[in-house]
Amino acid sequence: MQSIDTLSDFLAVAGANHDAQTEYRIYDLSRRVQSISAAEFQAIERGERPFPAPRQQHAWLGIVLWSSVRDSDPYIWFVKLPLDERGLFDHAARQHFLSIIVEALGTDPTVAPTAEQEQRLQQNPYIFVPEEARRAAFHAQVSADLEQPTSIHYEDALAWLQGQKPAADWENIGVQGIHDAIIRNIDDSQLQQQIQKHLLTWPVPIQQALMEAMEHQELPATMAQNLLAQLRSTLAVSSQIILLRSLASHSHTPAMHKAIGRLLRDLPTQETDRLDLLFSLGARCWPALTDTNNLERYMTAIAGADEEIFISVFRDLVMLPELRGLLLRLFGSNDLSPELQQALTQLVTRTRGTA
Template sequence: MQIDTLSEFLTQAGTEFRLYDLGRRLQPLPRADFATIEAGQRPYPWPLQRHAWLAVSYWQQGAGAQRYVWFLKIPLDERGLLNQAAIKHFLSALVEQLGQDPGAPLSDEQQQRLAQTPFTFQPAQDKLAAFHARLSQDLGLPPSAYYRPVLEYLQAPERRDWQQLGLQGLADLAARLATEPALAQQLGQRLFRLPPPVQQALLSQCEQQPLPPALATVLLAQISIEQERQTPDEERISLLLRATAGCAPFPARSRKIASLLTLAPGRPLMLALAARLWQELTDESLLLQYLAQLAEHHPTLFNGLFAELVATPALRPLILANLHNPALPAPLRDAIGQLFATARG
């Protein structure tokens, strides 16, 4: 049996499946979009370190079927397309484990063998928790047993020890903020009265999920409060901004980023914008402002972050169109020149 794509394998196996990107942050990947990516008709939209980082959840049709998950790290070619040889290698490993029956269930031992291929990876615990929370939410399944204690803690923090809260429960809460307005409002009212470790964990989970606009506005306001301190905490500003990453670009955030970029931004903010908020950089003025600050104040980061941004399909045309822009500031022109001189050897 000739099977050339992952989607074809899963479909012929009679499974239902969902796909998510786990690279820069958790994002659902529609099956129709993935089919065009597999066919080589478009580059992978969210590359990280020249790879696609995929979570594939699949299950046999029917109530009560066991769900399996693969975490796949698939290399991309110089055009940003999926490396077809890597896909075929993984598929051949699947067929080897399953024989000629793609619908056969995988045993735990077979799962372990597949995990030893060079195309699998193990996500960090916080991203793994976010993935399971989002998958359960998308499939209409109940949250984990850790969710109820988190809700009870949010309602009355003084009655519970925050150190007993489970990470999965925090992730379950973040995954429900976009669809439960009352919960989002409650979090916005109480988040910044919670102990710093709880704030940090919740903000880290928020960056993996879509948020309602009202809560995103609360987070931006907290950035302004932090900026008014005598010595603003750059890590905290970055964390607050990253927490809004699941929101589509909106004017208030764009203005806040532009303002932050005028203040000799530190390393945490520059990394956060490239890793989590690249969609804001599709605004050409913000992109050029970002690159100029990166070249002038963070030259050691320039080559690596420039390479990641130019590999992002949404940003690549904008960057290439400005490589020879005479209006670029001198530090940025010099950094680009040095980058290409190094690449030429």
Template sequence: MQPILTLCDFFTRSGARSRFYTLGRRVAPCDAETLAAFEAGERAWPAPWLGRAQLACVFQWRPESDPLVWFLSLPLDEQGHLDPAPRDAFLQRLLETLGRTAGQLEDGDEAPIDNLMQDNPLAFTPELTQRALLHARANADFERPASEHIEPVEAFLTGQTPDAAWQALGLQGIADFCVRHDSDQASALAARLASLPVDVLRPLCQCLEHVAPAPALVGALIARGEAAARAGDLETFCACVRAVGHGAGERVGPWYDALLQDSAACGPDLLAAIAARGWAQLEDERRLPLFLDALARQPDEGFVSVVRDLALVPRLRLPLLMTLRQAPSDSAVGRRLSPLHR
């Protein structure tokens, strides 16, 4: 029998029904082939966050049991590849636990597996919105119903109950809606977005950061973001900037371009929003230099840390390094880089 050397090996051999998800930069499905290639050192992690691969392993031993979740934060090297030693230590601990508790597992007691996250240096707790999004995605992927909170959220956001007590809407219901809504519901939400209370809009935006919003919804979010900017509501403005980050480039890209060239709008909060959630829009030969120039002109010292973080994103690494290399020495970017070349 072949030894179990990777997480993929373990879940394949266990017979558990399993799904994997990226966390941190984006809550999104991660297919087993991508995880296997990452663990084999053949590819970088697709969505690095703060130098880590934040991974959710959702698995179900029996059809009648509730899925279990492991949250793992795996360290990356400077090119975004796995540092395997901590993963190997976790697997060794896992296999030792299975060897000691095989009888319990055969009797249906899953506590030994669930308890592996206790005192585990790779374990972490995602923030509340990401946990809600993961719960929503996993339930959909495991063909389980959405939470009971989705119905009032759906009715309120689509205008069926516009006068309902929105204070009672739950974050889990908003996350479920964002994962499961169809095109008609997206259009209804777009028509209603301008009038949503800000205390509903902001958590909605936080959930939309992790999906690809429909074109009509992107347009409504841009309009609401512009209105917030005119009103001086920086928090809502940045929430809208983040929410459209994975929208269609032909709609989102021109807005980002205009913001990056607007000295009144282009401050550290906007740049942080684009770097964290709108990074996919930086895969553009004109927009990426605009972003880097705006970032370099900020008075704080965050340029190098933001660039280093973005350089771990596989799709951005090469264009980012080329743009930095081509920056004139007397440009804002060049001046930021000059101390590094000494």
């Protein structure tokens, strides 16, 4: 039997002794819900590349498994694995997770677990439960990728978003239906026009749900341009956050770099609003911080907050491959603001004190 040294090994041999091949897909749920190809995941496990978008020094994964011969629903694991300082899987933690899985399920994870096995799995310290919005985004992505039916809320949500139902019916729209409608119809011109026209005037729960759906999708260019134009002229912080997160897929573009640079030069004076905007930017629009001016302004603004907040944000962002080198170079810069210089000095002191 092939040795099981990595999660990829386990998934490759799963079901092999049971006349069935286990198919699987892996999704990164850390920041935006994105699929990870088997080849990319294997390269990460071999230590050839860092995990692409970690959050809080962990990889938050959604693993979907199904049997190639048994007619049954896919089996889903939500797994949170720690990463080392290089952004690679912590070897001991990964092996511990694998040992728990193999002991509980054997080598065929697509078989429905017994009550005893289910109890063992629930006691697994690496299992997590995504919050509602992330879970809805994940299920919408998986059902679309596997060509499965939508949720029962899909048709009503799509009809309402397209303007085919009374606006007052918004309270009857399910969150899962909104996610399904966005992922399957984002290229629909009628849906795009309705969102562009009404996103910031619809009831706040609808704005929130749409934002939480769109931030995981690649928006069409014309739609992104329209929302970006609204971002440039919007003053309310709550609306800026809705637009920022909705445009997450375009954070790497020069136009978004410029728009975010403007926001960073004119941050809200109220601390709660300022931090809400900064946290949203760092969590979803971090590619815009590859612009060195944006990064320095962002970290300077964070440095104006509590020391614990600065340290937490720095440690989170420095794990992102695109930002790691840029952040570390700040330590050698002589042109930083006094606030940022002091915050970096405190970070070094804290790190040495815990080493």
